[in-house]
Amino acid sequence: MSVDPAGMVGSVGPVGSVGPPTWVAPVGSAAPGGPRESAGSGRRVLRYALLTVLAGLILFPVYATVVNSLSTPTEITPFPWFPASPNWENYSKAWSQGHLSKYLLNSAIVTIAITAGQVVTAIMAAYAFAFLRFPLRRLLFVVFLTTLMIPAEVTILQNVKTVRPWDGDLTYLALIVPSLASGFGAFLLRQSFLQVPKELREAAFLDGYGHLRFMTRIVVPLTRPAIAAMGLFAFLGAWNQYLWPLLVTSDAPEYRTVQYGLKQLAGGSLDQIGVTYAGTVLAFLPIAVLLMVFSKQLVRGLTAGAVKG
Amino acid sequence: MRRRGRLREASLAYALLLPSFVVFGVFVFFPFAKNIELPFYESRGGVGFGANKTGGTRTWVGLEQWRDILGSEEFRDALWITLKFTVITVPVGIGLGLLLAVLAHQRLRGITIYRTIFSSTVATSAAVASVIFFSLFGPASGVWKLRIGGIPILEHPTWALPAVAGVAIWQSLGLAFIVMSSGLQALPDDVLEAAAIDGAGANRRFFAVTLPLMSPTLFFAFVVGAISAFKTFAEIDILTPGGGTGDNTRVLAYAVYDSGIVSGNQVKAAVFAVGLFVCVFVLTLLQLRLERRVKYVG
Numbered sequence: 001m002s003v004d005p006a007g008m009v010g011s012v013g014p015v016g017s018v019g020p021p022t023w024v025a026p027v028g029s030a031a032p033g034g035p036r037e038s039a040g041s042g043r044r045v046l047r048y049a050l051l052t053v054l055a056g057l058i059l060f061p062v063y064a065t066v067v068n069s070l071s072t073p074t075e076i077t078p079f080p081w082f083p084a085s086p087n088w089e090n091y092s093k094a095w096s097q098g099h100l101s102k103y104l105l106n107s108a109i110v111t112i113a114i115t116a117g118q119v120v121t122a123i124m125a126a127y128a129f130a131f132l133r134f135p136l137r138r139l140l141f142v143v144f145l146t147t148l149m150i151p152a153e154v155t156i157l158q159n160v161k162t163v164r165p166w167d168g169d170l171t172y173l174a175l176i177v178p179s180l181a182s183g184f185g186a187f188l189l190r191q192s193f194l195q196v197p198k199e200l201r202e203a204a205f206l207d208g209y210g211h212l213r214f215m216t217r218i219v220v221p222l223t224r225p226a227i228a229a230m231g232l233f234a235f236l237g238a239w240n241q242y243l244w245p246l247l248v249t250s251d252a253p254e255y256r257t258v259q260y261g262l263k264q265l266a267g268g269s270l271d272q273i274g275v276t277y278a279g280t281v282l283a284f285l286p287i288a289v290l291l292m293v294f295s296k297q298l299v300r301g302l303t304a305g306a307v308k309g
Numbered sequence: 310m311r312r313r314g315r316l317r318e319a320s321l322a323y324a325l326l327l328p329s330f331v332v333f334g335v336f337v338f339f340p341f342a343k344n345i346e347l348p349f350y351e352s353r354g355g356v357g358f359g360a361n362k363t364g365g366t367r368t369w370v371g372l373e374q375w376r377d378i379l380g381s382e383e384f385r386d387a388l389w390i391t392l393k394f395t396v397i398t399v400p401v402g403i404g405l406g407l408l409l410a411v412l413a414h415q416r417l418r419g420i421t422i423y424r425t426i427f428s429s430t431v432a433t434s435a436a437v438a439s440v441i442f443f444s445l446f447g448p449a450s451g452v453w454k455l456r457i458g459g460i461p462i463l464e465h466p467t468w469a470l471p472a473v474a475g476v477a478i479w480q481s482l483g484l485a486f487i488v489m490s491s492g493l494q495a496l497p498d499d500v501l502e503a504a505a506i507d508g509a510g511a512n513r514r515f516f517a518v519t520l521p522l523m524s525p526t527l528f529f530a531f532v533v534g535a536i537s538a539f540k541t542f543a544e545i546d547i548l549t550p551g552g553g554t555g556d557n558t559r560v561l562a563y564a565v566y567d568s569g570i571v572s573g574n575q576v577k578a579a580v581f582a583v584g585l586f587v588c589v590f591v592l593t594l595l596q597l598r599l600e601r602r603v604k605y606v607g
Binding site for chain 2: 158
């Protein structure tokens with residue numbers, strides 16, 4: 001499993017709640033009621049020991065990467081301790097010689113454009129499916145859903161040909177345009193748009209609102225938590241893309257995104273290993289920070305309910 | 310009057326759907342149709358390589374190439390490796406996610422810190438996780454250089470696939486933990502308390518009450534996990550570039566890339582891609598069905 005928007009048709013979820021994906025919820029959320037049990041102090045110590053061992057095992061690869069990124073080549077050992085004097089040289093090397101600055105900038109451009117595009121096209125499509133009556137509505141909705149079942153591998157052979165004319169700076173278009181619409185996003189937003197109370201719609205139309213005004217002034221603000229969740233999914237999906245950027249930028253190194261750029265770094269020469277570690281941290285950090293920041297907002301969205309009556 | 314209103318509503322709807330449909334038309338449905346069409350023709354001559362090929366002639370050969378490729382050992386191997394990979398990653402990943410969720414589902418001081426750590430790998434991508442493990446355990450640059458029988462694990466004919474699966478499991482553990490945790494939190498507390506009052510021990514409560522109540526979450530996680538396992542690409546490309554020793558990690562998605570883009574055999578890649586599509590399609594249908602059922606139950 002990975003955070004893969006296309007694969008997450010069902011983040012609407014087994015829990016049955018519409019709205020923010022369930023996976024961000026527990027991070028920093030208030031402690032929920034676990035089974036009440038009066039554990040003796042011996043058992044409690046045992047539990048902490050077990051939890052700590054597991055946490056250590058999970059964190060170890062990241063810890064080793066961080067420590068090694070701060071070490072000089074001779075300090076890199078199988079059982080690294082935090083270096084007494086952190087060596088930041090690997091970071092400056094990864095940033096400039098490893099082209100991480102370029103890769104991160106490319107990733108940021110592509111990810112922001114895709115996220116914004118997907119949010120806008122998904123709001124538009126979801127509004128049409130949720131509030132408008134038109135011929136072929138059901139059929140078109142099914143067509144939307146079928147895009148979820150077509151993996152990228154089935155379309156890349158032709159898509160590579162389609163975007164071939166876009167070279168130079170147009171490579172950004174090649175990276176962005178194919179991801180500008182999301183069947184998953186439209187599906188997710190439609191579910192929460194459908195929960196906007198009918199009375200609200202009638203009242204808005206009595207006040208002389210047209211569809212566009214109703215959409216932008218009422219529906220979008222009311223469903224902001226769901227839109228934020230969808231946007232976060234789009235963001236992660238775009239940031240984590242690997243296969244498509246590889247295909248589009250294998251001959252255009254200046255336009256590589258960070259995920260594919262990392263592979264280039266890892267394939268570098270032996271004395272660069274510290275630089276690879278530093279590059280990995282640089283690629284990992286923005287998303288870790290982002291998830292820390294946004295998890296709280298999403299949790300709030302979850303608990304407040306997607307739609308306030 | 311009323312009719313004109315209807316017409317306006319419909320045109321607004323089509324206008325709102327247009328951007329999405331243009332993107333889907335150009336980058337999903339058209340290439341999908343092209344991909345299906347390709348293997349029906351045999352092309353000869355032409356200049357260039359793979360997707361760059363221009364000119365030449367193509368003749369209709371019907372199902373011949375489909376039969377040849379789908380019946381080939383290469384296809385069967387790729388499908389078999391993909392299945393093995395899925396069968397390793399999905400149950401182990403979900404099992405570990407459930408274990409962590411159960412352990413973290415208790416009232417202990419500081420439990421929030423453990424929860425954050427258990428869900429932390431959601432911040433990694435397949436590529437980041439692969440590079441982390443490659444630089445720690447990789448055959449050339451790794452600090453550990455894990456070997457089995459003297460052979461670096463990622464170059465080992467049997468152990469490379471489980472090793473790659475291990476990385477995929479670690480990467481998805483955060484997501485599995487979060488999905489299982491929210492499943493646990495949604496369970497009715499009173500049922501568990503009733504079981505406790507009736508004298509059921511912790512193990513009994515888990516297997517007789519918690520697990521059955523969790524079954525919708527578990528099934529959901531299985532299907533989503535399987536879909537994503539079938540599409541695995543980045544881990545293979547980074548950890549075992551080229552598809553491993555003796556092609557032992559050449560999963561379907563990698564075979565599509567390898568034969569179509571690297572070797573330039575577009576027809577073979579197209580047939581492999583359809584094979585992958587059928588697998589994902591079946592799993593997605595399964596998921597949509599389940600969702601309907603869950604909605605009715607909820």
